[in-house]
Amino acid sequence: MRREALLLAGAFLTVAAGTDKTFLTNGVTAHRGNAAEYPENTLPAFESALKLGADWIELDVYRTKDGKLAVIHDADTARVGDRTVTVAEVTYDELATVDVAHAFRTEHELSAEACPPQRAPLLEEVLKLITAQHRTRVSIQPKHPIVDEAVELVKRMKAKAWVGFNDGDLNKMKRVKELESSLHVFWDWSRGFELARDLDIARQCGFESIVVHHEALTEDVVKAIKDAALEPGAWTVNDAERMRQLQAMGVFRFYTDCPRCALEVTGIGLPGK
DSSP states (O other), X not given: OHHHHHHHHHSOEEEOTTSSOEEEOSSEEEETTTTTTSOTTSHHHXXXXXXXXXXXXXXXXXXXXXXXXXXXXXXXXXXXXXXXXXXXXXXXXXXXXXXXXXXXXXXXXXXXXXXXXXXXXXXXXXXXXXXXXXXXXXXXXXXXXXXXXXXXXXXXXXXXXGEEEEESXXXXXXXXXXXXXXXXXXXXXXXXOOHHHHHHHHHHHTOOEEEEEGGGOOHHHXXXXXXXXXXXXXXXXXXXXXXXXXXXXXXXEEEESOHXXXXXXXXXXXXXO
16 A cells, blocks of 8 residues: 555656646556456446546446446456356346456456445446546546447546547547547557558557557557557556567657556656666
8 A cells, every 4th residue: 555655655646637636647557457367347347446546447348238437348248257248238237236346356266355346337437436526537438339328428527628539440549539639548569550551540640659569569669659649659558578668769658458567567666766
């Protein structure tokens, strides 16, 4: 707890455009929350990432049969749950009966007391959690074509200052900016990008960050992203040595399941760094 408090107290602060709120800026995006220590995309994983002091939390959203925006990575619960349902084919109440902590508990050989059952939260619940503080923001990855609905919810909850969006689908990210230009966009690249062309597209669309699969990153790619006045990031990096290699290339942002490790590597907010 003491080290987490130091991270929060020492991290650099930036002012969110158009608000008087302050947010951390340390380049650590907690991928699906603190997924190394808690079941991914659950409230405990998000709460832990907040306490650790990641400057962004990333999550994934699908639409249920009754139109609710549920936070879950896959189209069904087979990988994480104690039984399998397809998100789009069930109501949220039905989805909420699935224990999405089951796989994590089994993999780590934990008791139900050590790792209690969890349901996939609603996006609205996570936004309430995020907007109750002014350090960490949340990046929404819309797995379904639900950008309009997600942006509408963000606006209705007056949460724009706390929210960004990320995805590799250019049309989804362009739609975010069309609906609300102030929302931060992280455009995710895999290995198939065309550097000059795609950087031109990013600038024209008003995107702020490019996050590249870490195996596709080189010093030249990082430099080109920076020269385009965009923030360079890497996904998804869980190994400390690989983070250090990328940091030496000039990478600023890490999507990681291990925010605790990433904060130690970046050293932002740590004593003596």
